[in-house]
Amino acid sequence: MNETPAIEFLTAVGQALSALRLYAEGHPARAEAVDRVRRTLQAVLNEGAGQTARFTFLGDDVVVGDRRLRGLGGWSWGPQLAATGIERLEVAPGVTEDELAWFLAETVRRLDAAGRRGASGGGREAGSRVADTREPGMSLEHLRFGWVAEAGEPAWNGELDGTLREIGGLFEGARDEGAVEATVAAAVVEAVGAAVQQSRNLLRLLVPLKDVDQYSTIHSMNVSVLSIGLAERVGYGREDVRSVGKAALLHDVGKSLVPDEILKKPGTLTPEEWTIVKRHPVDGARILFRSRDGLGVAAVVAYEHHMTWDGGGYPDRRFARPVHPATELVQVCDVYDALRTERPFRGPWSEDRIVAHLRAGAGEAFSPGIVELFLDMLEAFQEEGPKD
Structure with a gap:
């Protein structure tokens, strides 16, 4: 530049x-x-x-x-x-x-x-x-x-679509340089957080997938939107909300190292391809630890976001321990947005099917308390309808 x-x-x-x-x-x-x-x-x-x-x-x-x-x-x-x-x-x-x-x-x-x-x-x-x-x-x-600081007061009027290019730049930096610009990530989360506070229905902020090539970028932003809203509902303070937002934005950054032909494959992955995909939590954590500058929680969430609440998932844990509280939030938002989106290997799930999946996984794959808070949030916004 x-x-x-x-x-x-x-x-x-x-x-x-x-x-x-x-x-x-x-x-x-x-x-x-x-x-x-x-x-x-x-x-x-x-x-x-x-x-x-x-x-x-x-x-x-x-x-x-x-x-x-x-x-x-x-x-x-x-x-x-x-x-x-x-x-x-x-x-x-x-x-x-x-x-x-x-x-x-x-x-x-x-x-x-x-x-x-x-x-x-x-x-x-x-x-x-x-x-x-x-x-x-x-x-x-x-x-x-x-900026938005008080409910109902407009301050940041930008469209979230404008941040997609910035998110894409973060993933390109991770792929090409092995690190991300922490300042840029913080700037994106500031914009997303402001939009969440300004919006009366954050579900309207979720960007639909129109191009499979944009999946990682759009999914990352949508998970950040949902995670910021959920963190605020849990009662986190401003700095913790922003920390969760950055973790959500960067949770899949390790996938920047997975070849496109694997990510976009319409059929079942081979065992070798699945092994490559399963490396992305470790790769993501390494990228974010290398980036430093306030991305410690993001690195932990990137590493843990496929670990289940009951001790399963991947990567394997060397000893029994719970995942980070931020991981519990991001996991639920990650799964919700992933399942509602069409992928090369399956169609989008219905809202009822996703809700049933989250409820069934509560206490096993997901924190039961976080699932209930997330579903309460969804129900509140769905009842409210589009008002912006």
């Missing part, structure tokens, strides 16, 4: 925020700063061949699309934006100067409000409560940003 356009754009954003704070309304320096943002952004969009530009701010790191921006160093504005509820920014081709000018002015307003609250009053929750200051009728058709 050519980082120069993104670096120049973010530099221009920082300069514009400073100019808008320093100069009064109508000063030419303000217009020049906004125009510089527009020009540098256009270079980013050109570099992306007309695709939507996505920026995620995680501490001092900036993720552009599916890659961490290494050449910028610590971008001091990133933590400040995140603290005001702007953890992610999407800009589509066709963005207008009015949209950019409003975004910059709104960002300054949020930064100033956060400064008045002081360090103890900032954070995501405070940032997400900042009111919408758009003029009546003003559209942000090409620009989306934010």
Whole structure:
């Protein structure tokens, strides 16, 4: 990735925020700063061949699309934006100067409000409560940003479909480099978690499989959506929910090393092929341990997700022990999404058949408590119906 356009754009954003704070309304320096943002952004969009530009701010790191921006160093504005509820920014081709000018002015307003609250009053929750200051009728058709911190409040407006390319990049990195970008995984989970909080029915966030080549990518995201929702229902805190989300997203990363002809085989696997498939939990754990940076739980879940609750499954355990609590959650969500999806070797199962399978496996393959919580969650959303 050519980082120069993104670096120049973010530099221009920082300069514009400073100019808008320093100069009064109508000063030419303000217009020049906004125009510089527009020009540098256009270079980013050109570099992306007309695709939507996505920026995620995680501490001092900036993720552009599916890659961490290494050449910028610590971008001091990133933590400040995140603290005001702007953890992610999407800009589509066709963005207008009015949209950019409003975004910059709104960002300054949020930064100033956060400064008045002081360090103890900032954070995501405070940032997400900042009111919408758009003029009546003003559209942000090409620009989306934010975070969701409180139920019912929209903040991150991005479509989950936009994260599929980023997930695909994680699996490509695992296959080609033997590691994943932990920062990118965290950015994807932030987007998924925000969408789950924003949605009144997370079942509507599940992406249908249209192309068998996308199975691993779509399945990973769907399992992450379900696992985040289930972890919240169990009562996990925010950091633990995100940890479960990353584990769910990466639980099958070891399959990136399994040949496509085996994964897509329509018939029964040979014993030799099955041996190769059964290596993916070990391969996944190795990839994630090698990646480090907060992926320890993900590595454990990748290793354990085919171990059964009663001590069976694979890989073999050297001594009797329970699986990690995060594994218990991810296992159920993994099986549910896998069975509802058409595969080369079988058709999709009906909802009733999947529910019966989960109930039958409770206490053997799955944690009985987690199965009941998961089925309660499903029933609640199915009764609610599509309301978004």
